[in-house]
Amino acid sequence: MRLFPAPPEIDEQTGFDQGDLFGRKEFGDRLTRLVLALEHPAVLLLDAPWGAGKTIFVKMWEGELRKQSVPVIHFDAFASDYMADPFTALAGEVLDLAKRHESDDAKVDSFRAKSLGVLKVIAKHGGRALVKAATYGVIDPGSSDDWKNIEKDMAAAAAEISDKVLLDRLDHHAEEKATFAAFREALKELAISLGPVELAEGERRPPLVFVIDELDRCRPTFALSLLETVKHFFDVDGVVFLLVTNLAQLEKSVEFAYGAGIDARGYLDKFFHLRALLPTRSKKYISGHSGTYARHIAISTGIRNNYLIEAITNIANEMKIDFRTTERLVANIILFETSTNGIMNAFTDVIVGLSLMRIKHPHLYDRARARNLNLE
Incomplete structure (x- = not known):
């Protein structure tokens, strides 16, 4: 006996051909045309109430993209909200796709190294999530001195902050900015390598499409930290994000974090460029x-x-x-x-x-x- 239907098994490559129960293929096609026409990085938001079938739609839509050789990542934010730092999870997803795609080893290694550099900076500023980093392949705890160095950074962050520590942070501010810029450049280069090897004459190279699902189900602090991470580290040429959420619920996360008096919609507007409504509300x-x-x-x-x-x-x-x-x-x-x-x-x-x-x-x-x- 089943009280609820089994989760639908949606093939990654099939798209809407496997059963478009709600007739959303036309909307998906419009969304695809928009994403492929973009000539700059963008964060799109797909808004619909709870229970509207957002996850089923985006998984079918992702299949349509893959049929067109568009590289796609599906990230279940709720499944990772036990972590304190979403950077590790997002960078790990990119690495996982690159490994499956058998991308250029040099670009993969460069991205991995630049990710490690960002993680070290996060550790200096109290990044507790590094304890989980090894599970995503960004750091190999059994190799070289990387893990030992990060443990040392974490211990320093937990110690009493002295004038020397504060001055050190000021002195290394430019280095940290350079570390972040190097990561973004490595991400841009890797994203290019994830697309089709050959393009027809006049054909534009498709972006890496990064779908972040279940954002409205996350802990408020994790959801907002994830948005900040996307904006500061992953907003690069060749990458388009689709945030799949119930915007009204996400606004409540902002109010939880900053108080009921904040303009929650105004705060969230800075994290996405365009809001699309899944056709469900009429x-x-x-x-x-x-x-x-x-x-x-x-x-x-x-x-x-x-x-x-x-x-x-x-x-x-x-x-x-x-x-x-x-x-x-x-x-x-x-x-x-x-x-x-x-x-x-x-x-x-x-x-x-x-x-x-x-x-x-x-x-x-x-x-x-x-x-x-x-x-x-």
């Missing part, structure tokens, strides 16, 4: 796809009662419920069906309606159970 879109998704979920989770499937589909269309609520609705009905050893066909509409009430309006559901609900 009433026409929701009414046209809620029932489609509800039927798909009901069947994929094993419901075989056609009367029940029809009731779920009709209520989803009528109430225009979002996709995540649909999944919870089906899970509640499966539990009821299992506990009662079957459902009478005559009461399917009532059962589905009460299940939705339990999710969306639990106080009304409790009154209904207590036989204290006035329908007026």
